[in-house]
Amino acid sequence: MKIAIINGSPKHDKISSTMAFIRYIERMYPMHTFEILNVGMKLVRMKIAEKSFMDILNIIKNADGVLWTFPVYTMLVPAQLKRFIELITEKGVDDLFANKYTAVLSTSLNFYDHTAHNYMQAICDDLNMKYVGFYSAKIDFLMDIKKRKNWYKFMANFLFHIENNLPVSKRYPPLIYSNFEYQPTAVNPTVDNSKTKVTILTDVRDSSSNLAKMISQLKNAFLDQSNVEIINLYDINIKGGCLGCIKCGFDNKCVYRDEYVTFFKEKIMNQPIMIYAAETTDRFYSHRWKLYFDRIFHNGHTPSLRGTQMGYLISGPLTQIPNLRQLISAQTECGQANLVDVITDENENSELIDISIQTMASNLIRLSQLEYVTPPTFLEVGGFKVFRDLIYGIGRIPFPSDYKFFKDNDMFDFPSKEHTLIAIGRLSSILFKFKKIREKFRTKIGKVMIYQPERMLKKLDVEKEKKFMIKA
Numbered sequence: 001m002k003i004a005i006i007n008g009s010p011k012h013d014k015i016s017s018t019m020a021f022i023r024y025i026e027r028m029y030p031m032h033t034f035e036i037l038n039v040g041m042k043l044v045r046m047k048i049a050e051k052s053f054m055d056i057l058n059i060i061k062n063a064d065g066v067l068w069t070f071p072v073y074t075m076l077v078p079a080q081l082k083r084f085i086e087l088i089t090e091k092g093v094d095d096l097f098a099n100k101y102t103a104v105l106s107t108s109l110n111f112y113d114h115t116a117h118n119y120m121q122a123i124c125d126d127l128n129m130k131y132v133g134f135y136s137a138k139i140d141f142l143m144d145i146k147k148r149k150n151w152y153k154f155m156a157n158f159l160f161h162i163e164n165n166l167p168v169s170k171r172y173p174p175l176i177y178s179n180f181e182y183q184p185t186a187v188n189p190t191v192d193n194s195k196t197k198v199t200i201l202t203d204v205r206d207s208s209s210n211l212a213k214m215i216s217q218l219k220n221a222f223l224d225q226s227n228v229e230i231i232n233l234y235d236i237n238i239k240g241g242c243l244g245c246i247k248c249g250f251d252n253k254c255v256y257r258d259e260y261v262t263f264f265k266e267k268i269m270n271q272p273i274m275i276y277a278a279e280t281t282d283r284f285y286s287h288r289w290k291l292y293f294d295r296i297f298h299n300g301h302t303p304s305l306r307g308t309q310m311g312y313l314i315s316g317p318l319t320q321i322p323n324l325r326q327l328i329s330a331q332t333e334c335g336q337a338n339l340v341d342v343i344t345d346e347n348e349n350s351e352l353i354d355i356s357i358q359t360m361a362s363n364l365i366r367l368s369q370l371e372y373v374t375p376p377t378f379l380e381v382g383g384f385k386v387f388r389d390l391i392y393g394i395g396r397i398p399f400p401s402d403y404k405f406f407k408d409n410d411m412f413d414f415p416s417k418e419h420t421l422i423a424i425g426r427l428s429s430i431l432f433k434f435k436k437i438r439e440k441f442r443t444k445i446g447k448v449m450i451y452q453p454e455r456m457l458k459k460l461d462v463e464k465e466k467k468f469m470i471k472a
Helices: 017-028 050-061 079-090 113-126 139-143 145-164 210-220 260-268 287-299 322-334 350-370 378-392 400-408 419-431 435-459 462-471
Strands: 002-007 033-037 065-071 101-107 130-137 198-202 228-232 273-279 309-315 338-344
Touching (some): 002 017, 017 139, 065 113, 079 287, 101 113, 130 145, 198 260, 273 350, 378 400
Parallel strands (some): 002 033, 198 228, 273 309
16 A cells, blocks of 8 residues: 655654654555655745645545654644645645545654644544544654554554545534624724733734734724734744754754744743734644744743733634634643633624723733733643653753753752652551541541641731732
8 A cells, every 4th residue: 555644844754753653664564655745844934846746746646545744843733734734725635635544643742742633633524534543652652662562553553444444433523614704893992001012913914804803903992002013923034944953952042043033032022911813724823823833942841921911813713623722721821821811703793892802902901910820720730740851851951941940940849849748648658558547537538628728717817918919
């Protein structure tokens, strides 16, 4: 059989850790042909020659199966692969992919690999492909014979589906787009932003679009128009997508010599208020947005929006793309920012959109003045534990800047530091071997859990507490 490997890595297949898994499979299945298509490398600058694109399509057309491979970049596929997926629809060649068996191989630290897999399965469903499944790998898997065996089994199952023409189930229904045209009403600016800068980042290209009108409506809600800056990603000189070279790990300097790093540090990092305004494109935003997110990697694994009040203006069927909605929450939390609101045009009610935008403008200023940030959920806590373990160990070699940040911010919060709690836990495990002690603790467990909060509440000086809150 012929298997087309759509390699989304920007690296050549000979130096890509993702493609090492393919080279292993080539050795294990010599009876099959694996045609490697380095689309990520060809689309580093988001452009591809027409002939190269047609050559790729011709190989896919004649393939029995398609395997998408990529390293996970910023919770999704790399911008280069995102652009290739967009080109499939733009060029009207969706039919070449229909009914072909497909699967996904990704490499990552397991940091939001699930959102990348969700995206790819949705794309494959949209292309009417027969999606068999995904394999999430780390490069060291190839050093472990049990993990190699698991990868071998995954491919055996994929090939078995193709050989036997087995049915597969779809997970994602097609997206339904609306023809609704937002008609904003004139707004009287009422929100005082004289002391707080507001930044709106967008990739809007059509001044008559719903998104452009939503951006204008938001800007007009503020009293000080000069303190509202609208930045279009297409106006920033970004030469290409992240190369995954990790050379930025030592000093946060990118190998590209373009405007991105300066733009990011001066216009984006730790701004008081930031609005992302985007249209949905397939199951995410445009490749320009993905380019922006990927290049943030020059800043390492450190949060870049600490304390920022975040708002979103989204044009498109956001509620039909739950994976994107989770990405919005995850990116905000992992940036240690505060998500104020997400406003879309999908409710098809201009008056409600006007009211929502006005309310969000007011809340952005008020919460910025309060310096409020929602407590982290698993989206941030779980994510940073992945980074913490990496950077504390082998990751401190390529990422010394990250190591310093994590250490300075007490983010190496391993249980070994909690000596008292560990001692109590060990003592309890010994005592709980006795049935009478276990039974007595079971009857008192409710009071034990609430003991410390109740103790604090009894000692609380309410007037002193209020004065502290007002001062803070």
